Amino acid sequence: NAGVMQNPRHLVRRRGQEARLRCSPMKGHSHVYWYRQLPEEGLKFMVYLQKENIIDESGMPKERFSAEFPKEGPSILRIQQVVRGDSAAYFCASSPRVSLGTGELFFGEGSRLTVL
Amino acid sequence: KQEVTQIPAALSVPEGENLVLNCSFTDSAIYNLQWFRQDPGKGLTSLLLIQSSQREQTSGRLNASLDKSSGRSTLYIAASQPGDSATYLCAVSYGANNLFFGTGTRLTVIP
Numbered sequence A: 001n002a003g004v005m006q007n008p009r010h011l012v013r014r015r016g017q018e019a020r021l022r023c024s025p026m027k028g029h030s031h032v033y034w035y036r037q038l039p040e041e042g043l044k045f046m047v048y049l050q051k052e053n054i055i056d057e058s059g060m061p062k063e064r065f066s067a068e069f070p071k072e073g074p075s076i077l078r079i080q081q082v083v084r085g086d087s088a089a090y091f092c093a094s095s096p097r098v099s100l101g102t103g104e105l106f107f108g109e110g111s112r113l114t115v116l
Numbered sequence B: 001k002q003e004v005t006q007i008p009a010a011l012s013v014p015e016g017e018n019l020v021l022n023c024s025f026t027d028s029a030i031y032n033l034q035w036f037r038q039d040p041g042k043g044l045t046s047l048l049l050i051q052s053s054q055r056e057q058t059s060g061r062l063n064a065s066l067d068k069s070s071g072r073s074t075l076y077i078a079a080s081q082p083g084d085s086a087t088y089l090c091a092v093s094y095g096a097n098n099l100f101f102g103t104g105t106r107l108t109v110i111p
Helices: none
Strands: A005-007 A010-013 A019-024 A031-037 A043-050 A053-056 A065-068 A075-079 A088-095 A111-115 B004-007 B010-014 B019-025 B032-038 B044-051 B056-059 B062-067 B072-077 B086-093 B099-101 B105-110
Touching: A005 A088, A010 A019, A019 A088, A019 A111, A031 A075, A043 A065, A043 A075, A043 B099, A075 A088, B004 B086, B010 B019, B019 B032, B019 B086, B019 B105, B032 B062, B032 B072, B044 B056, B044 B062, B044 B072, B072 B086
Parallel strands: A010 A111, B010 B105
Antiparallel strands: A005 A019, A019 A075, A031 A043, A031 A088, A043 A053, A065 A075, A088 A111, B004 B019, B019 B072, B032 B044, B032 B086, B056 B062, B062 B072, B086 B099, B086 B105
Protein backbone atom coordinates (compact mmCIF):
# COMPACT_ATOMS: atom_id res chain seq x y z
CA ASN A 1 0.00 0.00 0.00
CA ALA A 2 1.85 3.03 -1.27
CA GLY A 3 1.90 6.12 0.85
CA VAL A 4 1.03 9.64 -0.20
CA MET A 5 2.89 10.35 -3.43
CA GLN A 6 3.96 13.83 -4.41
CA ASN A 7 5.69 15.01 -7.54
CA PRO A 8 7.84 16.63 -8.51
CA ARG A 9 10.01 16.38 -5.43
CA HIS A 10 11.98 19.42 -6.51
CA LEU A 11 10.88 22.18 -8.85
CA VAL A 12 12.75 25.27 -9.95
CA ARG A 13 10.88 28.14 -11.56
CA ARG A 14 11.75 31.67 -12.60
CA ARG A 15 9.68 34.58 -11.38
CA GLY A 16 6.45 34.86 -13.34
CA GLN A 17 6.26 31.19 -14.35
CA GLU A 18 3.67 28.70 -13.20
CA ALA A 19 4.23 25.85 -10.77
CA ARG A 20 2.07 22.72 -10.64
CA LEU A 21 2.43 20.31 -7.77
CA ARG A 22 0.71 16.94 -7.76
CA CYS A 23 -0.44 14.70 -4.96
CA SER A 24 -1.87 11.19 -5.03
CA PRO A 25 -3.41 10.24 -1.66
CA MET A 26 -3.07 6.89 -0.01
CA LYS A 27 -5.29 4.17 -1.40
CA GLY A 28 -8.76 4.46 0.04
CA HIS A 29 -8.29 8.07 1.19
CA SER A 30 -10.59 10.65 -0.32
CA HIS A 31 -9.56 13.64 1.80
CA VAL A 32 -6.54 15.68 0.78
CA TYR A 33 -4.83 18.55 2.57
CA TRP A 34 -2.09 20.89 1.39
CA TYR A 35 0.35 22.52 3.80
CA ARG A 36 3.20 24.95 3.17
CA GLN A 37 6.44 25.07 5.11
CA LEU A 38 8.38 28.28 4.65
CA PRO A 39 12.08 28.27 5.61
CA GLU A 40 12.49 28.26 9.39
CA GLU A 41 8.72 28.27 9.93
CA GLY A 42 6.16 25.69 10.93
CA LEU A 43 3.78 24.03 8.55
CA LYS A 44 0.74 26.14 7.70
CA PHE A 45 -2.55 24.82 6.44
CA MET A 46 -3.53 25.92 2.96
CA VAL A 47 -6.52 23.95 1.67
CA TYR A 48 -8.63 20.86 2.28
CA LEU A 49 -10.30 19.03 -0.58
CA GLN A 50 -12.47 16.04 -1.19
CA LYS A 51 -13.07 14.57 -4.61
CA GLU A 52 -14.28 17.38 -6.89
CA ASN A 53 -14.88 19.72 -3.94
CA ILE A 54 -12.92 22.37 -2.10
CA ILE A 55 -14.05 22.12 1.51
CA ASP A 56 -11.84 24.68 3.22
CA GLU A 57 -9.45 27.07 1.51
CA SER A 58 -9.07 29.47 4.40
CA GLY A 59 -5.29 29.13 4.33
CA MET A 60 -4.82 29.78 0.63
CA PRO A 61 -3.48 33.13 -0.53
CA LYS A 62 -6.28 34.97 -2.29
CA GLU A 63 -4.39 35.46 -5.54
CA ARG A 64 -2.30 33.22 -7.79
CA PHE A 65 -2.96 30.00 -5.83
CA SER A 66 -5.57 27.39 -6.70
CA ALA A 67 -6.16 23.73 -5.91
CA GLU A 68 -8.25 20.95 -7.34
CA PHE A 69 -8.94 17.28 -6.70
CA PRO A 70 -10.69 15.87 -9.76
CA LYS A 71 -12.78 12.74 -9.86
CA GLU A 72 -9.93 10.96 -11.59
CA GLY A 73 -6.26 11.65 -11.02
CA PRO A 74 -4.18 13.42 -8.42
CA SER A 75 -4.84 16.60 -6.52
CA ILE A 76 -3.06 19.59 -8.01
CA LEU A 77 -1.82 22.74 -6.32
CA ARG A 78 -1.24 25.44 -8.90
CA ILE A 79 0.74 28.62 -8.34
CA GLN A 80 0.58 31.19 -11.11
CA GLN A 81 3.16 33.94 -11.67
CA VAL A 82 5.44 32.67 -8.94
CA VAL A 83 7.45 35.09 -6.80
CA ARG A 84 10.52 34.44 -4.65
CA GLY A 85 8.36 34.37 -1.53
CA ASP A 86 6.64 31.25 -2.87
CA SER A 87 9.84 29.27 -2.37
CA ALA A 88 8.92 26.67 0.21
CA ALA A 89 8.21 23.00 0.78
CA TYR A 90 4.63 22.09 -0.08
CA PHE A 91 3.30 19.03 1.69
CA CYS A 92 0.27 17.01 0.84
CA ALA A 93 -1.51 14.83 3.38
CA SER A 94 -4.43 12.47 3.17
CA SER A 95 -6.92 11.04 5.59
CA PRO A 96 -9.61 8.37 5.38
CA ARG A 97 -11.92 10.28 7.69
CA VAL A 98 -13.93 13.45 7.43
CA SER A 99 -12.89 14.95 10.72
CA LEU A 100 -9.40 15.25 12.07
CA GLY A 101 -10.87 14.98 15.52
CA THR A 102 -10.29 11.27 15.60
CA GLY A 103 -8.00 10.48 12.73
CA GLU A 104 -4.44 10.80 11.66
CA LEU A 105 -2.96 12.59 8.72
CA PHE A 106 -0.51 10.79 6.49
CA PHE A 107 1.99 13.06 4.79
CA GLY A 108 3.88 12.85 1.54
CA GLU A 109 7.57 13.72 1.27
CA GLY A 110 6.83 17.17 -0.06
CA SER A 111 7.57 19.19 -3.17
CA ARG A 112 10.29 21.75 -2.78
CA LEU A 113 9.75 24.81 -4.92
CA THR A 114 12.60 27.20 -5.57
CA VAL A 115 11.84 30.45 -7.36
CA LEU A 116 14.85 32.13 -8.94
CA LYS B 1 -5.78 32.79 18.16
CA GLN B 2 -4.56 29.20 18.19
CA GLU B 3 -0.81 29.00 18.54
CA VAL B 4 1.51 26.08 19.14
CA THR B 5 4.95 26.64 20.63
CA GLN B 6 7.81 24.19 20.95
CA ILE B 7 10.84 24.61 23.13
CA PRO B 8 13.71 24.24 22.85
CA ALA B 9 14.17 25.00 19.17
CA ALA B 10 17.26 22.80 19.10
CA LEU B 11 18.71 20.21 21.44
CA SER B 12 21.93 18.18 21.43
CA VAL B 13 22.40 15.22 23.73
CA PRO B 14 24.92 12.40 24.00
CA GLU B 15 23.79 8.96 22.97
CA GLY B 16 21.97 7.04 25.68
CA GLU B 17 20.45 10.00 27.45
CA ASN B 18 16.77 10.33 28.15
CA LEU B 19 15.24 13.59 26.95
CA VAL B 20 12.02 15.58 26.97
CA LEU B 21 10.61 17.80 24.23
CA ASN B 22 7.96 20.35 25.09
CA CYS B 23 4.89 21.60 23.27
CA SER B 24 2.39 24.20 24.47
CA PHE B 25 -0.84 25.40 22.89
CA THR B 26 -2.91 28.48 23.65
CA ASP B 27 -6.41 27.07 23.09
CA SER B 28 -7.03 24.03 25.27
CA ALA B 29 -10.23 22.93 23.48
CA ILE B 30 -8.35 20.38 21.41
CA TYR B 31 -9.59 17.17 19.86
CA ASN B 32 -6.22 15.53 19.65
CA LEU B 33 -2.50 16.17 19.51
CA GLN B 34 0.05 14.44 17.30
CA TRP B 35 3.80 14.23 17.45
CA PHE B 36 5.60 13.90 14.11
CA ARG B 37 9.16 13.30 13.10
CA GLN B 38 10.67 15.08 10.09
CA ASP B 39 14.01 14.09 8.61
CA PRO B 40 15.91 16.61 6.45
CA GLY B 41 14.39 16.83 2.99
CA LYS B 42 11.72 14.32 3.89
CA GLY B 43 8.06 14.27 4.81
CA LEU B 44 6.45 13.86 8.20
CA THR B 45 6.09 10.57 9.98
CA SER B 46 3.42 10.32 12.65
CA LEU B 47 4.86 9.03 15.93
CA LEU B 48 2.05 9.26 18.44
CA LEU B 49 -1.55 10.48 18.47
CA ILE B 50 -3.19 11.41 21.77
CA GLN B 51 -6.93 11.98 21.91
CA SER B 52 -8.17 14.76 24.16
CA SER B 53 -9.58 12.23 26.63
CA GLN B 54 -6.22 10.50 27.02
CA ARG B 55 -3.33 11.42 29.28
CA GLU B 56 -0.53 9.62 27.48
CA GLN B 57 0.48 7.29 24.68
CA THR B 58 3.50 5.04 24.39
CA SER B 59 5.29 3.49 21.46
CA GLY B 60 8.58 1.74 22.08
CA ARG B 61 11.05 4.24 23.56
CA LEU B 62 8.62 7.13 23.03
CA ASN B 63 6.07 8.38 25.50
CA ALA B 64 3.83 11.38 24.90
CA SER B 65 1.80 13.01 27.62
CA LEU B 66 -1.05 15.48 27.39
CA ASP B 67 -2.27 17.99 29.96
CA LYS B 68 -5.20 19.77 28.32
CA SER B 69 -5.94 22.09 31.21
CA SER B 70 -2.46 23.58 31.17
CA GLY B 71 -2.16 23.45 27.40
CA ARG B 72 0.95 21.27 27.37
CA SER B 73 2.31 18.08 25.92
CA THR B 74 5.68 16.43 26.31
CA LEU B 75 7.46 13.85 24.22
CA TYR B 76 9.82 11.68 26.24
CA ILE B 77 12.50 9.73 24.38
CA ALA B 78 14.29 7.07 26.39
CA ALA B 79 17.84 5.88 25.77
CA SER B 80 18.37 8.17 22.78
CA GLN B 81 20.19 6.88 19.69
CA PRO B 82 21.91 8.70 16.80
CA GLY B 83 19.06 7.50 14.57
CA ASP B 84 16.68 9.62 16.65
CA SER B 85 18.29 12.77 15.22
CA ALA B 86 15.55 14.65 13.40
CA THR B 87 13.11 17.52 13.84
CA TYR B 88 10.15 16.71 16.07
CA LEU B 89 6.90 18.52 15.38
CA CYS B 90 3.87 18.88 17.58
CA ALA B 91 0.48 19.44 15.91
CA VAL B 92 -2.91 20.15 17.42
CA SER B 93 -6.36 19.42 15.98
CA TYR B 94 -9.45 21.34 16.97
CA GLY B 95 -11.68 18.92 15.10
CA ALA B 96 -11.98 20.97 11.97
CA ASN B 97 -10.10 20.68 8.74
CA ASN B 98 -6.57 21.57 9.68
CA LEU B 99 -3.76 20.95 12.11
CA PHE B 100 -1.85 23.71 13.88
CA PHE B 101 1.86 22.97 13.93
CA GLY B 102 4.65 24.15 16.14
CA THR B 103 7.96 25.15 14.56
CA GLY B 104 9.64 22.02 15.86
CA THR B 105 12.60 20.97 17.96
CA ARG B 106 15.72 19.94 16.06
CA LEU B 107 17.28 17.03 17.95
CA THR B 108 20.86 15.87 17.51
CA VAL B 109 22.01 12.74 19.31
CA ILE B 110 25.79 12.61 19.45
CA PRO B 111 27.39 9.16 19.21
